[in-house]
Amino acid sequence: MHRTAKTVAAILLAGATALAAESAAAADDKKAVFPVLVPITGFLALEGTAQRNGAVLALDEGIDGVAARYEVQDTGTSPEVAVNALLRALSRDEVTAVAASIFGTQMLAMMPVAAEAEVPLLTVSGTAKLTEMGNPWVFRFFPTDAVVKVAQARYIVEELGKKRPAIIYQTTAYGQSGQAHLLAAFEKLGAKVVYEEGLAPDVKDMLPALTKALAADPDVLVLHLHSGLTALFVRQAKANGTDLPIVAGSAMHQPTTAALLEPAELAGVCAESGSSPISGGSPEMNAFAETYRVRFDAEPDAFALGQYDAMRMALTAIAEGAATPEALREKLATTEYRGLAMTYKSDGTGNMAHDAVIVCYDGESRIPHIAARYENVDGAR
Numbered sequence: 001m002h003r004t005a006k007t008v009a010a011i012l013l014a015g016a017t018a019l020a021a022e023s024a025a026a027a028d029d030k031k032a033v034f035p036v037l038v039p040i041t042g043f044l045a046l047e048g049t050a051q052r053n054g055a056v057l058a059l060d061e062g063i064d065g066v067a068a069r070y071e072v073q074d075t076g077t078s079p080e081v082a083v084n085a086l087l088r089a090l091s092r093d094e095v096t097a098v099a100a101s102i103f104g105t106q107m108l109a110m111m112p113v114a115a116e117a118e119v120p121l122l123t124v125s126g127t128a129k130l131t132e133m134g135n136p137w138v139f140r141f142f143p144t145d146a147v148v149k150v151a152q153a154r155y156i157v158e159e160l161g162k163k164r165p166a167i168i169y170q171t172t173a174y175g176q177s178g179q180a181h182l183l184a185a186f187e188k189l190g191a192k193v194v195y196e197e198g199l200a201p202d203v204k205d206m207l208p209a210l211t212k213a214l215a216a217d218p219d220v221l222v223l224h225l226h227s228g229l230t231a232l233f234v235r236q237a238k239a240n241g242t243d244l245p246i247v248a249g250s251a252m253h254q255p256t257t258a259a260l261l262e263p264a265e266l267a268g269v270c271a272e273s274g275s276s277p278i279s280g281g282s283p284e285m286n287a288f289a290e291t292y293r294v295r296f297d298a299e300p301d302a303f304a305l306g307q308y309d310a311m312r313m314a315l316t317a318i319a320e321g322a323a324t325p326e327a328l329r330e331k332l333a334t335t336e337y338r339g340l341a342m343t344y345k346s347d348g349t350g351n352m353a354h355d356a357v358i359v360c361y362d363g364e365s366r367i368p369h370i371a372a373r374y375e376n377v378d379g380a381r
Contacts, residue, residue: 032067033094036071037098053295073088083113102123115137118329125142126144145177145181149182151372153191156191156247162219166213169196169224182222207236221247223246225248231252234252246268248269250272261366263366266363271368273301282340312339
């Protein structure tokens with residue numbers, strides 16, 4: 001009995017010691033606050049929700065030595081709402097970095113506020129202008145249009161052998177950025193753009209644009225639209241009997257976009273992207289995809305993975321000593337990080353991602369295969 005009491009006492013003492021050590025370690029953890037300010041309603045809800053999920057997954061997984069807190073705020077699609085969300089976050093906490101909106105128009109509005117507050121913005125927005133304004137606090141973890149649009153144009157010309165593209169793009173900052181880079185890339189490749197048209201995000205019928213595009217006798221339809229309109233264009237093109245190949249922007253690679261279409265409607269459709277976690281490719285990628293599915297009851301896309309990698313890089317940098325926003329900015333700007341999607345390294349302006357893939361659908365499944373890879377497209381890594 002005496003021996004049993006001593007054993008119990010020893011166990012309790014060991015447990016108390018372990019808890020004390022754990023508490024002490026937690027007290028020594030570097031504190032980090034990450035507002036997640038992304039659009040989860042409005043016409044960018046699909047993209048923004050994926051971005052949120054990637055950030056939340058990384059922050060909930062955490063990393064040893066860092067005690068991270070976060071709060072998600074929906075920025076909708078209004079620049080003013082995004083700026084106000086950022087101002088609220090900055091007024092409440094000592095913010096370490098922000099998981100910032102995928103919507104380029106919102107990013108452009110948030111950037112001056114972040115620069116004045118000296119807080120890094122970590123984003124997966126593709127709008128090229130974000131890193132052309134000399135703002136050292138912006139870090140983009142999705143390939144800029146200068147990367148993915150070049151890959152898109154190269155695939156069309158070099159792999160499909162098409163030289164008469166018709167371009168349908170969004171009239172947002174995102175769309176205008178993609179259009180400009182597509183035009184430059186096609187010109188460099190010797191392709192003649194036979195038609196182009198910009199569409200507002202609230203367009204409900206793609207048939208007028210499709211009819212005008214087809215009248216110009218293109219040999220390929222090139223899209224740079226947000227998710228909902230990409231699916232609508234593909235559906236109406238197929239219903240119209242169009243058999244031209246469609247090579248779309250990154251919105252098309254999203255499982256949530258593909259889910260809006262029947263597999264047969266996806267036949268002959270391809271898309272550019274930074275990655276395609278749903279397509280697999282490595283044990284680590286497969287593990288990420290499975291964890292994502294279990295957590296969110298959804299399939300992951302490149303926006304989710306890019307934001308996941310962004311937060312993991314930030315957490316790793318903080319664990320290694322970059323405990324202030326300025327130290328984190330310096331670390332992000334000067335170090336290389338091997339993420340799941342690719343290896344990230346700043347080009348000096350905050351562009352961290354330099355690889356692209358082209359994914360294509362076979363008409364039998366909503367899971368695309370990777371048709372082509374383009375590494376270090378801009379030569380910045």
